[in-house]
Amino acid sequence: MQSIGVGLIGTGYMGKCHALAWNGVKPVFGDGPRPRLVHLAEIDADLAARRAAEFGFERATANWQDVVADPEVEVVSITTPNALHAEMALAALAAGKHVWCEKPMAVTLADAERMAEAARAAGRVAALGYNYIQNPLIRHIGALLAAGTIGVVNHVRFEMDEDFMADPEAPFSWKSDAASGYGAPDDFGVHPLSLIAVLFGGVARVMAQLAKPYADRPLAGGGRRAVATFDSACVLMELRNGATGIMALNRAAWGRKGRLAFQIFGSGGTIAYDQERMNEFQLFTASGDPAEQGFRTVLTGPVHPPYERFIPAPGHGLGFNDLKLIECHELLNAIAGRPARIIDFAAGLGIERAVHAIARSHREASWFDV
Numbered sequence: 315m316q317s318i319g320v321g322l323i324g325t326g327y328m329g330k331c332h333a334l335a336w337n338g339v340k341p342v343f344g345d346g347p348r349p350r351l352v353h354l355a356e357i358d359a360d361l362a363a364r365r366a367a368e369f370g371f372e373r374a375t376a377n378w379q380d381v382v383a384d385p386e387v388e389v390v391s392i393t394t395p396n397a398l399h400a401e402m403a404l405a406a407l408a409a410g411k412h413v414w415c416e417k418p419m420a421v422t423l424a425d426a427e428r429m430a431e432a433a434r435a436a437g438r439v440a441a442l443g444y445n446y447i448q449n450p451l452i453r454h455i456g457a458l459l460a461a462g463t464i465g466v467v468n469h470v471r472f473e474m475d476e477d478f479m480a481d482p483e484a485p486f487s488w489k490s491d492a493a494s495g496y497g498a499p500d501d502f503g504v505h506p507l508s509l510i511a512v513l514f515g516g517v518a519r520v521m522a523q524l525a526k527p528y529a530d531r532p533l534a535g536g537g538r539r540a541v542a543t544f545d546s547a548c549v550l551m552e553l554r555n556g557a558t559g560i561m562a563l564n565r566a567a568w569g570r571k572g573r574l575a576f577q578i579f580g581s582g583g584t585i586a587y588d589q590e591r592m593n594e595f596q597l598f599t600a601s602g603d604p605a606e607q608g609f610r611t612v613l614t615g616p617v618h619p620p621y622e623r624f625i626p627a628p629g630h631g632l633g634f635n636d637l638k639l640i641e642c643h644e645l646l647n648a649i650a651g652r653p654a655r656i657i658d659f660a661a662g663l664g665i666e667r668a669v670h671a672i673a674r675s676h677r678e679a680s681w682f683d684v
């Protein structure tokens with residue numbers, strides 16, 4: 315395959331990230347087909363045309379069905395608000411396209427199940443936007459865990475904090491609308507859950523408390539509207555490997571900009587990581603002279619693949635968009651039938667089940683199996 319035809323639906327924050335990844339994947343990795351940016355959709359025709367010119371797409375439309383129906387489009391990036399993922403992914407799969415859909419997979423579990431079944435029946439690759447699993451250091455941490463470097467893992471602590479909902483007067487957006495899902499658990503918590511899935515095989519049961527710090531938010535046209543989603547969550551977890559864990563989520567955490575932090579405690583050491591400092595992690599091993607033991611900082615470099623595809627020099631650092639580009643390359647590997655590190659719709663269903671178990675646990679104040 316010399317080239318692959320790409321469609322993009324939605325050109326906001328994530329739409330631009332996907333466009334950058336599609337534009338950069340061939341220069342960075344060198345292998346695989348050259349993406350041909352064929353058709354892009356936005357809700358407004360003028361904006362669609364502008365974005366197509368900026369991102370390098372050949373055609374633009376205000377009707378996303380045009381992208382799905384385009385015979386020259388072979389893979390569709392879906393970067394629209396959560397409530398639209400299911401309808402768009404199902405249509406793309408029905409048209410025989412591969413799909414790269416942003417997280418969360420869907421708002422309801424029934425829709426997520428339909429999407430996983432549609433991908434299976436179509437025999438197409440359907441990958442989810444779980445970019446944080448693509449950090450070369452997360453791969454390396456996975457290898458350290460598999461090698462037993464910190465012994466048997468018995469407890470984990472995950473935190474995800476950002477402050478985009480911290481201002482009580484921030485305008486009402488789709489993220490506060492019930493149509494977008496629960497809020498912190500699915501819009502947000504799916505990211506730590508994706509890391510738990512690749513590092514530990516997922517979550518077995520949960521006990522959760524969700525909260526709405528602000529009851530309502532101002533509307534653009536005046537007045538206020540009640541907030542329907544939860545901005546914070548506290549979750550007790552039992553992982554599939556038997557370890558206990560805690561996950562704390564807060565979309566209203568002033569000062570935290572992109573904190574996706576975890577500590578992994580084992581019988582022989584500890585690993586600590588924070589996405590705000592995504593080019594390093596901390597490793598403590600209970601070995602050697604106790605008088606000289608301590609956490610050491612490991613910086614990312616060419617020894618942590620695929621960092622070397624971006625820069626030959628260690629310690630210079632990758633960024634968020636590079637994770638998206640690695641994700642794009644893994645998607646192309648999967649389409650080519652090569653081993654790929656993606657969370658596809660089948661695996662993503664496990665994350666969705668955890669999300670809905672968290673919401674049910676909050677409603678019924680009880681532990682729930684995932």
Ligand SMILES: NC(=O)c1ccc[n+]([C@@H]2O[C@H](COP(=O)([O-])OP(=O)(O)OC[C@H]3O[C@@H](n4cnc5c(N)ncnc54)[C@H](O)[C@@H]3O)[C@@H](O)[C@H]2O)c1
Pocket residue numbers: 323324325326327328329355356357376378393394395396398416417418443444445501
């Ligand atoms: N993977 C990540 O780290 C990450 C980060 C942020 C957001 N997301 C996810 O990406 C998705 C989009 O979020 P965002 O922050 O980019 O939102 P956004 O509001 O910046 O962009 C969404 C875009 O979709 C467009 N759109 C809406 N309805 C459309 C339709 N019917 N047809 C065509 N275009 C339409 C909007 O006009 C907008 O430009 C969400 O599901 C979100 O959860 C993922």
